[in-house]
Amino acid sequence: xxxxxxxxxxxxxxxxxxxxxxxxxxxxxxxxxxxxxxxxxxxxxxxxxxxxxxxxxxxxxxxxxxxxxxxxxxxxxxxxxxxxxxxxxxxxxxxxxxxxxxxxxxxxxxxxxxxxxxxxxxxxxxxxxxxxxxxxxxxxxxxxxxxxxxxxxxxxxxxxxxxxxxxxxxxxxxxxxxxxxxxxxxxxxxxxxxxxxxxxxxxxxxxxxxxxxxxxxx
Amino acid sequence: xxxxxxxxxxxxxxxxxxxxxxxxxxxxxxxxxxxxxxxxxxxxxxxxxxxxxxxxxxxxxxxxxxxxxxxxxxxxxxxxxxxxxxxxxxxxxxxxxxxxxxxxxxxxxxxxxxxxxxxxxxxxxxxxxxxxxxxxxxxxxxxxxxxxxxxxxxxxxxxxxxxxxxxxxxxxxxxxxxxxxxxxxxxxxxxxxxxxxxxxxxxxxxxxxxxxxxxxxx
DNA sequence: GCTATACGTCACCATACGGTGACATGTCAA
DNA sequence: TTGACATGTCACCGTATGGTGACGTATAGC
Numbered sequence: 001x002x003x004x005x006x007x008x009x010x011x012x013x014x015x016x017x018x019x020x021x022x023x024x025x026x027x028x029x030x031x032x033x034x035x036x037x038x039x040x041x042x043x044x045x046x047x048x049x050x051x052x053x054x055x056x057x058x059x060x061x062x063x064x065x066x067x068x069x070x071x072x073x074x075x076x077x078x079x080x081x082x083x084x085x086x087x088x089x090x091x092x093x094x095x096x097x098x099x100x101x102x103x104x105x106x107x108x109x110x111x112x113x114x115x116x117x118x119x120x121x122x123x124x125x126x127x128x129x130x131x132x133x134x135x136x137x138x139x140x141x142x143x144x145x146x147x148x149x150x151x152x153x154x155x156x157x158x159x160x161x162x163x164x165x166x167x168x169x170x171x172x173x174x175x176x177x178x179x180x181x182x183x184x185x186x187x188x189x190x191x192x193x194x195x196x197x198x199x200x201x202x203x204x205x206x207x208x209x210x211x212x213x214x215x216x217x218x
Numbered sequence: 219x220x221x222x223x224x225x226x227x228x229x230x231x232x233x234x235x236x237x238x239x240x241x242x243x244x245x246x247x248x249x250x251x252x253x254x255x256x257x258x259x260x261x262x263x264x265x266x267x268x269x270x271x272x273x274x275x276x277x278x279x280x281x282x283x284x285x286x287x288x289x290x291x292x293x294x295x296x297x298x299x300x301x302x303x304x305x306x307x308x309x310x311x312x313x314x315x316x317x318x319x320x321x322x323x324x325x326x327x328x329x330x331x332x333x334x335x336x337x338x339x340x341x342x343x344x345x346x347x348x349x350x351x352x353x354x355x356x357x358x359x360x361x362x363x364x365x366x367x368x369x370x371x372x373x374x375x376x377x378x379x380x381x382x383x384x385x386x387x388x389x390x391x392x393x394x395x396x397x398x399x400x401x402x403x404x405x406x407x408x409x410x411x412x413x414x415x416x417x418x419x420x421x422x423x424x425x426x427x428x429x430x431x432x433x434x435x436x
Numbered sequence: 437g438c439t440a441t442a443c444g445t446c447a448c449c450a451t452a453c454g455g456t457g458a459c460a461t462g463t464c465a466a
Numbered sequence: 467t468t469g470a471c472a473t474g475t476c477a478c479c480g481t482a483t484g485g486t487g488a489c490g491t492a493t494a495g496c
Contacts, residue, residue: 006473006474007461007462007463007472007473007474008473009472009473012473012474028337029337030337030338033452033453033454034453034454034455035452035453035454043474044474044475044476045454045455046455046456046457046474046475046476047473047474049454049455049456050473050474054454054455055454115336115337116337117393117396117397118333118336118337118389118392118393118396119246119247119248119333119336119337120248120396121396121397129397133399133400133401133402136401136402137402155402157417159401159402159403160403160413160414160416160417161417161420161421162401163386163390163400163401163402163403163414163417164382164383164386164390164414164417164418164421165382165386166401167385167386167389167390167393167400167401168381168382168383168385168386168389170389171336171385171386171388171389172381172382172385174336175335175336175385178335178338178339179335179347181351182351182381182385183351183354183377183380183381183384183385184351184354184355184373184377184381185377185378185381195378196378196381196382198378199375199378199379199381199382199425200382202379202424202425203379203382203421203422203424203425204421204424205424206420206421206422206423206424206425207417207420207421207424224443224444225442225443225444225491225492225493226443227442227443230443230444251482251483251484252483252484252485253482253483253484254483261444262444262445262446263484263485264444264445264446264485264486264487265443265444267484267485267486268443268444272484272485273484
């Protein structure tokens with residue numbers, strides 16, 4: 001006779017939050033819903049309404065304590081090519097692209113959320129979007145400082161490039177879940193991704209070798 | 219009293235196929251289903267099963283006569299920088315990227331399907347994937363011929379670059395539906411896209427100015 | 437004219453969803 | 467001890483979905 005579960009609000013809330021993660025990880029964002037989450041948590045769905053005000057509130061809460069996105073420190077962690085090395089800037093940018101791609105491929109829940117963002121806007125996807133936008137901007141500012149370049153100018157040239165390469169990585173990593181070949185590249189193999197990283201590195205070098213590395217006005 | 223609709227199988231099939239398009243265009247791929255389509259077509263849903271064997275068959279049929287993707291001829295239409303102009307190859311590749319992006323932004327149903335591909339695999343998305351893969355490969359082969367470059371070598375260097383830039387365009391165009399800013403770029407403005415195209419052009423030029431334009435071994 | 441078939445309509449099923457009201461029971465304060 | 471509140475359980479509602487069987491009725495072939 002259903003064994004009267006322990007009366008512990010905090011623990012139940014935690015179970016619900018963990019259930020969000022579990023459902024996303026195992027069945028994808030399409031499976032998210034009060035019924036599925038409550039079932040997974042072994043709790044009654046009415047508690048989602050009582051404790052979080054509904055599914056939206058639960059997703060918001062999940063978004064707040066989850067870390068779906070890389071930390072700036074991790075992306076800029078040493079060893080990383082610096083301003084005093086040959087082609088330091090372009091090699092540094094290429095390394096960051098590779099780290100970005102590696103992060104995505106290692107975080108399936110993040111990939112699910114990225115896929116979700118494209119299909120729909122909700123509390124979770126909005127939260128991730130704003131976190132990511134903030135981290136990206138901060139990372140670029142710190143990169144500009146690292147290479148002693150003027151921020152506005154750096155943003156103007158590197159920003160669009162990172163937008164393109166970041167978008168490409170997001171797309172390809174999300175598609176890797178279900179698609180093997182994209183434009184002749186094997187997305188589901190490390191070799192395919194190495195090819196992409198090398199190509200990105202060459203494109204970056206072409207730009208950084210030009211306008212960027214000149215230290216411009218100074 | 220429900221006015222006994224004309225008995226015309228072919229016309230009904232057409233109405234159902236058009237309803238697929240209408241539902242995708244107006245409510246997105248998430249709204250696709252036998253009920254929604256039948257409702258939109260003004261037909262009974264049982265006819266979807268009778269005439270197409272189910273939703274999957276209907277989507278397959280829709281995929282066959284729909285043209286979701288650009289034609290190679292359109293992407294290579296003149297005027298397009300050629301082998302006898304300065305920086306012909308890199309300007310040509312940049313122009314193709316711009317055309318690709320413009321196509322996407324002008325075809326909302328294609329964007330819906332692209333978004334759909336990321337979330338799910340079905341008859342429709344598989345059909346588009348194979349069409350696109352074929353067209354991309356053919357376009358690259360024809361580009362190699364246009365610039366008198368060896369195909370294998372051309373594919374090895376341009377393929378990954380197009381994979382990255384194409385993926386970026388797909389992602390950003392799909393996100394433009396619901397997201398305004400990505401990495402500081404305004405996706406919902408033509409100015410934002412011009413910025414992206416210029417950045418892509420610079421990255422392409424950096425690569426094409428190196429290994430590519432040397433005509434390599436000949 | 438008669439009959440078989442094709443076409444379309446309708447009613448219905450089981451299932452799942454989001455959401456709510458009522459109730460039992462444990463805990464803590466007066 | 468009594469009463470208020472918090473926690474959890476359960477039954478239920480309306481709605482929507484995918485899917486099927488039964489029923490008309492117009493058309494075509496004999």
